[in-house]
Amino acid sequence: MKKIAIAGLLCLAGTAFAQEELKIGAIVTLSGAGAAWGQAMLYATELAADDVNAKGGLDVGGKKYKVKVVPYDDKYQAGEAVTAANRLVFEDKVKYIIGPVGSAAALAVTPIVDKNKVVMLTLGFTDKALGKDKAFNFRPNLTTMETSQPQINWIVKAKNIKKVGGLFPNDETGQQIAQDLEKAYSKAGAQLNAKEFFERERVDMMPLLTRMMAKGIDAIELDGNAPGTAGLIVKQARELGFKGFIIRSGGPATPEIVNVAGNGAANGMLVNTPINPANTAVKAYSDRYFAKYKKRMNGFSPAFYDGTHMLLQAMSAAGTTTDTDKVRVALENIKDFKGILGTLNWTGAEVYGAAHQISAPFYIARVQDGQEVIEATCSLTECK
Amino acid sequence: MNVSTMTENHNKGARTRAFDQAPGNAWKAWIPALLVLFAIPLLLAGNPFYIHLAVLICLNIIFVNGLALINRTGQLSFCHAAFMGMGAYAAVICTVRFQTPFLISVSAGVAVSMLAAYLLGAVILRLQGVYFVLVTFCFGELFRLVMLEGGDITGGANGIANIPPARLFGFTFDSKLSFYVLAAACAFLSIVFLIALFKTPKGNSLDAVGDNPDLAEASGISIQGSQTFAFVLGSAFAGFSGALLAHYLGFVSPESFNQHISVAAIIMLVIGGRGSVLGPILGALIMTPLPELFRSAIETQNIMYGITLILVLKFLPMGLVGIGAKLRGKKGQP
Amino acid sequence: MIRLRAFGDTAVDFTFLIGQALTNGLIIGLLYLLMAIGFTLVFGVMRVVNFAHGEFYMLGAFSAYVCVTKLQLPFLAAVLATFILTLVLGWIIEVVVMKGFRGEELNGMIATIGLAMILQNGALMIFGPDPQSMPAVAEGVVSLGPVMLPMSRLYVVAFSLVVLVLLYGFLMHSKGGRALRAVVQDIEIANAQGIRSQFMYPLGFGIGVALAAVAGALMAPVFSVSPSIGSTPLLKAFIVVILGGLGSIPGAALAALLLGVFESVANPFMSSSFSDMLLFGFVILMLIFRPSGLLGKAGR
The missing domain is CATH 3.40.50.2300 (Response regulator)
Incomplete structure (x- = not known):
């Protein structure tokens, strides 16, 4: 201000x-x-x-x-x-x-x-x-439209993921991203089989997480959540004893998530990042x-x-x-x-009808002690 | 207030007449004044932004007029934005899905708001004071959730975009100026309607219920009947302003009708002044363009609002309209 | 349009689900309880619905955050400091702002809306919009079979219980507390009995908002801290107090625990927005048919 x-x-x-x-x-x-x-x-x-x-x-x-x-x-x-x-x-x-x-x-x-x-x-x-x-x-x-498919293809294959649960804010961004991700996961051969929508201000995620974990998911998807909310989800999922992967397929927010969830809980999280730490x-x-x-x-x-x-x-x-x-x-x-x-x-000419969407390199990183470690380098077609 | 001290020895007719005369009885003088006021933006035609603000002021006048009407029977609605949203969504769904003409869509929007208000009012108007406030608060939240979950019908959180502009008798209101003329006419009519209403016995009975329900009931006025009448009519105003707003912006989404909008309406009403026709006009006129002063520093704006609200409540319980009465030698003040 | 969930498609571990849901529900219910008791106390004394109650929860969270991370105080001291600070602040606000609105239901309520705007945006100016986090009071997890109990939440439970016991002791066994209860029950009788209500107004308001602040301080290490965190607890306090009956403390206690358990147990069976809708629908029905609440006397 x-x-x-x-x-x-x-x-x-x-x-x-x-x-x-x-x-x-x-x-x-x-x-x-x-x-x-x-x-x-x-x-x-x-x-x-x-x-x-x-x-x-x-x-x-x-x-x-x-x-x-x-x-x-x-x-x-x-x-x-x-x-x-x-x-x-x-x-x-x-x-x-x-x-x-x-x-x-x-x-x-x-x-x-x-x-x-x-x-x-x-x-x-x-x-x-x-x-x-x-x-x-x-x-x-x-946006998720660009990055989700190549990234999810890579993660599903490399980490052998079958069932994914996702929590999304109940607003236009959350609803849109949930839709995109559901398609991307099924194309990649996995399934987004637990979707939860919640009010944006919600802070207690335990009931939602409990229900998702009861379905035996391998991974939790965080894309679409505000950084602070994503941090709370990570923290509470680990407190509930969730051992699977935590994935964020878009929306760079690693420092904020680590800040809220703490180093321990955020370790091993797989995130999309537009930034190579070596840059x-x-x-x-x-x-x-x-x-x-x-x-x-x-x-x-x-x-x-x-x-x-x-x-x-x-x-x-x-x-x-x-x-x-x-x-x-x-x-x-x-x-x-x-x-x-x-x-x-x-x-973006094919997807949107106008080539007005940026195409930039991006990366899949694993979070280790609060820092991002690059695991794969991606273009809009594939990750390596 | 001032009235109750005067009323004890008078019959109902004398009481309500005294009430209406207190804030100023020069209706005939200020209808032309209003017309001049509504004409001012036409001189600013060169700047579409001012016209845009003027349109919002007109729509807010209609919206707050509705809330004022309900409030004059002693109830404060916390779901006024929900009825605005109902009018907006119903009208838009008619326009976009069934390609109905503008006039039919707006009528449908108003009708839906009225019907919902009638049904809701029938069960909740027996509650008084804070209980009514709380139940309307809950209803406002419920409405927003239903719109969010509405799937293809309401477009969910994305809302509905690309709403065609208003068309009336072959004329398309697609420019800001033309829509302003429409909105100003509607706002003006809503004001004239209220002035006329509060000159009739029906209008007087609404004030009587708001002012002293026990006395009103004793003199044969139905409290529930009067409050239902005001609630339905006031919500119709809200629905009408919502239908107009949607066709002006070309866009509706659930967030445009949340609790903040209901609270904003209450702020306009309280600061402008409850209990007179002039109050809502003043409130909308002042509070609609005010945020522009603080567009890049929103916190300051809200703090100012909060302080103003408390100061007005403390020192001018009749709102800014009350300043005039105070200056006129505290007539009737105990 | 509305998704009711069944378990047909996927295998579900029921013991885990119900056990975990019940424990979560009781823990969150305790938080609601602290919020709602403060809220109902303010209403009982002032006859004013306090729309700024959530902002005191937010202030409490920030107070604990500042005490622990900036002043390096231990958590217990932070909670105590928060209670005292907000009690004093509440007292001052009552005398300066709310005094003119005692017993005026509608104007008082609108004034608290103004108060909420001032507090929330003041916090936004000072602390900025980003959520902050403070270190957990305790790390680790206690497991009861498949059910996980995070230590950080167990701490909240312990602290809440202590606060509630202290409050009970104050209200039941101290002179001030008895006077306060008398005012809540019937101000005219209390006045007739010679209770100095001039003193009771700021005391009731101060304790009420300080309880909200303590709830905020206790939850700060569990959740995150930002100027907008007050709105959800306020909404929950509304619901609890309506269900429990405005001004009724035992009613609020029962309703808070029921709400916490309902939310947690309902969640496995339906989407959270549907359970919210159901809740609001139920609250509206409750207000219409039994406005005095679960434990209240029928009729008003």
């Missing part, structure tokens, strides 16, 4: 001696359930903006633009996101929006951004967030993040840092900040972008 105020002040101070100003709006969740992700996205955008501003601004068609981020809270509610989008588009007159976090919010603001040709980079996990008719929507992060660029980014915001970086943040840089590069390439049709095409045309996460490309 204080940080946001300071960031706001810095922005104000910045404008006093700006050359030309380029505003990027952010519809992010800063309070309540999705706040960890909202902050990760907002800070990523701000750090990317800092990069270009430190070089004297973004060079577009010979003019230097100072990048300014305008963040609004959507409280993780679709209705609030619509109001925030209206304000950004019509009051602040932004042409670029980072966010929203939630799927419902992403769907709700899409008509506004499309009609007004605003380029939007959203986190929303729903498969309806991208599409042929949603020309201005892009997704710079991998020095991400390590440097993570240190910078901590230095500026005094918070540990959430795993989604690097994706949005790279995404914002891709967007800025597209503006330079298009030679305009106002003609978003050109910027959109320039963004689509970016190939082999060298981001901190690795080499990035757009994909």
Whole structure:
């Protein structure tokens, strides 16, 4: 909160001696359930903006633009996101929006951004967030749709898993992920045969775990849960004497899970991670993040840092900040972008009808004493 | 309150007349004033964001008017958002699934809200005070859970998207400005309706029940009848605003109708003022755009709300409307 | 639409299931009990439904978190400190904020909504939204056959029982406690008997919210700590108190344990959202047909 105020002040101070100003709006969740992700996205955008501003601004068609981020809270509610989008588009007159976090919010603001040709980079996990008719929507992060199949194929085979139980929050993200995972596990030859949905604020998982364990599952799936909740599930499952595997097929959150569950309980957990611990660029980014915001970086943040840089590069390439049709095409045309996460490309034409989904390398890691140890390196087709 | 001290020696007619005159009886003067107020956003047509806020204010006026109506019979509903949601979902399902015209969809939404309120009211209105609050609170939660579990019918947590815009007599309300005209007209009509209602004996009997149920019953007014009437009508207002909102945003989801929305309505009502027609208008007018001041610092906003709420309750129990009465020389205050 | 679960498809270990569910239920029931007794005490004294009750649970959890992780106090001292701090805070809030609303059901309730907003968002400003965790009081598991009893939860049980015994002793055998009970039962008679109710209001409110805070402090090492954790315990306290009858302490005790066991035992047979729906439906019926609660006198 204080940080946001300071960031706001810095922005104000910045404008006093700006050359030309380029505003990027952010519809992010800063309070309540999705706040960890909202902050990760907002800070990523701000750090990317800092990069270009430190070089004297973004060079577009010979003019230097100072990048300014305008963040609004959507409280993780679709209705609030619509109001925030209206304000950004019509009051602040932004042409670029980072966010929203939630799927419902992403769907709700899409008509506004499309009609007004605003380029939007959203986190929303729903498969309806991208599409042929949603020309201005892009997704710079991998979702369960992309990562689950190759990862689950590998885990099911390598660890000989037959029956899986999953706990999901009863909201749009949870329902969507449960659906995706059920398909992925059955394709891989295992079965997601215990599914539990619970209210987002729930903290006592023991009754749900008891019921799942009574069905004799080999593994528990954590994908779709907020980091803190996932930590509670791990802790309570181990307290109940669960000996099988704990898998998180998406949604980077290892430090938060270890923090809540403790080193012992989290040991042996198999997680999806977009970050190779050997990647020095991400390590440097993570240190910078901590230095500026005094918070540990959430795993989604690097994706949005790279995404914002891709967007800025597209503006330079298009030679305009106002003609978003050109910027959109320039963004689509970016190939082999060298981001901190690795080499990035757009994909998703077959799945979504538009190649607006990032394709990035990712990894399967085993958690050992709170650290991730890479077990397999994955592309969108297979893990090795 | 001020009235009860005056009423003891008077009959019911004199009492209610005195009540209605207390907050200001210049209806004729402020209907034109309202029209001017509703016309102001038209001058801001250049900025769609202000029009968007104006639309939300109009819908909130209808929504809070419904809550005010229920409250005037002495009950505080904690599931007002659930009835808004019912209206919204019923209307949207009609529009999307059965391709019914806008007018039919909205009517269906309102009808569903009214029917549900009638059935619920028939069993719960015998409860008073906190018991009524608690049972409506539980009902609000139940409604949200049912919408979440509604599968294909309600779209579950994802809700229903791509709702076509409102169409009336061949005109499509697909721009913010055109929808504002529609919403403003509806809000205005809801206000005029309430003014008219509280000029009739039926309206007076509602106030009588809210003010002193024992006295009202003694003078032959049915408490349960009056409260059911207000509950059904107030919930219809909520359902109506929900149906409009859904067609304006093009989107519904269970989270848009949770307890926070019911609480927000109560805050608007309390801060604006209970017991007058002007209160809900003031409440919606002030509290709807206020969050924009704090859009990137939501905690401060909520703390301010909390403090304002307590201060208003303590020093202005009649809400902001009460300021006028206080300034007018504390007429009738003990 | 609603998934009722049967066990047809998969083999299930029934002893484990029922034994584990019952023990879980009793442990969680004790937590509900602490919450609900405080809640019903506040209602009994003030005639006000305290919507800020969950926020005191949250404050208690944060207080224990700060005492243990930042000040390095032992857990027992942290719980004690939490009780005293929130008792004082509750006392002050009663005198400063709630005084004007004593006995005013609706306005008092709305005022507590304002109070809840202030407390929750204040915590959000100070501590941020991320869930924090504190070290478990005890590690390890005790097993009774197939049933696992985590030590961390057994500790909570022991502490809760101690708190309940102390509370019982205070209410039954101390002068202040007897006066408080008299006020809860009937304020007019209490006044007539010369009990100084001016003193009883802040005492009742303070003890009520301090019990919620102790519940929060006890659960902090078991669950995680964040500004939004108060809403679920508040909802459970609502349900318990409605079932037990507003203002009835024995009723709350019975209903809390029943609710804990119902939730845990129902879960193996139906999805958790369906058991929630069933619960709310039941609570609504209860309010309509027996608003005085399980143990209350019929009629009001």
